Amino acid sequence: MELAVEARALSKRFGDFVAVDGIDLEIRSGETFALLGPNGAGKTSTMRMVSTVSPPTSGSLNVLGMDASGYGRQIRSQLGVVPQEDQLDSELSVRENLMIHARYFGQSWSDAGRRAEDLLEFAQLTDRSKARVETLSGGMKRRLTIARALVNEPQLVLLDEPTTGLDPQARQLLWDRLYELKERGVTQLLTTHYMDEAEQLADRLVVMDGGKIIASGSPTSLIEESTSAEVVELRLPEGVTIDGDLPFQVETLRNKVLLYADDGRAALSHIQELGIEPTGSLIRRSTLEDVFLALTGRQLVD
């Protein structure tokens, strides 16, 4: 199996602060791989090392079969990067942003122009081609940033929080675009702190916290291994708590109580038989959010 990214004991320190603490990664060609973790987990630092922009403090890192420290230029020429901040040129038009970027990859103006048409089509921005970037909505800017990352027809695309800050509709549109990329066989490495994004897009993922990988696998295997099939979310009247010996795990959060049970309905009945009447209840499938909670005792997004 060919690996697009292979990291061993990869670390990044800023002074005394350890941002990435000896992580191992194996990302296969063609798959979509996610780094899921809360703010400060070390996702961006990892992405910057993989994009060969930031040198690792220690450990080994191979990207597209080349050593990241010796072959940065060659690696970057085959990489597409969507940074956490768009970093578009707001004074240029949509099309000009693509053209200028293509020039960095040594493309001729005419090749760059042809490619720009295709990419604008892909990003559904054809009608905004001449608009100045500062007039675009957040979702459009994000799509333009993705289009820009594709000017060199990269084998590997890195996306750092591709949908953070976007409304649900803009997110869905963006996910569609990423799904199409995946269909085309482009390897994707993305970071997110949205568990639904990781579930939707990723074939495999690692959960990061405090610079370390605390779990890895496919979304379904992680959920199966770390948590129950279903979760009951309860809102309880003031002062009421659930304790005692119960046949399922109970997690008490600030504003709700979670019951981890394979049969949510049975768990809810069990609680009611104890004489507790929740003011609200919801039975749902468990998610990666629950995996993170189970592993760290904290929520991904507060």
Next chain:
Amino acid sequence: MSIVLSGFLNPVFTMLTLGWGVGSLVDDPAALGTEDYVHFVGPGVLAGSAMLQGGFYSLWQALGALRWEGMYKNAVRTPASYIDVLTGRLVWGFLRLTFSSFAFLVVLLLVIGWSGWAALLAPFVAGLTGMATASPILAYSSAQENDKAFPIISRLIVTPLFVFSGTFTPVDSMPDFIAGIVKAFPGYHGIELARDLLNERAALGPSLGHLAVLLVWIVGGWILARAGFRKALTS
């Protein structure tokens, strides 16, 4: 267009207000070594204002490009490296200044008359003078995370060098001690060379000497600025 406008309107304005004002105070025109004061101050302002602009190009504008805007951060995600970005900034600055200096030259030649083909080299000298100032300041500013010290650099180094590098008055008429200091900086050499070129008196030896000083400052600054660019763009 705005580059061309600010490129020659500023110097022209400076020359009119400051230059001729000071010129009327020069009591010994023979000390200038030129036909008249315009022949002295015109080339002085041409190269001197390029030096001034080069200084500013490496202060707030550079910090903005390195830290606040996305263009350079984006460039290092392509096959370009942080060193390419640094080199690109200096080359771009040189081209811009040379271009705007041509506009200034046209105005100057209208005032002083045609003075031979060598005059056409003066804008390039101005461009180099600008970058000989920009490059070492860039070595400093690229290593800064904020602009706290920039007003001091601007007022205590860049502007005084513009005024005292022989722009308006001959350096040799200053006290030896001050003249010695001024001659260590690139501005003086750029101004002298531009002045020689526009007064039909540029000799090969001294010209190459001035050019060498400019290049030493450019290359020296470039070498030192790499660390700042590396830190700002690839940490």
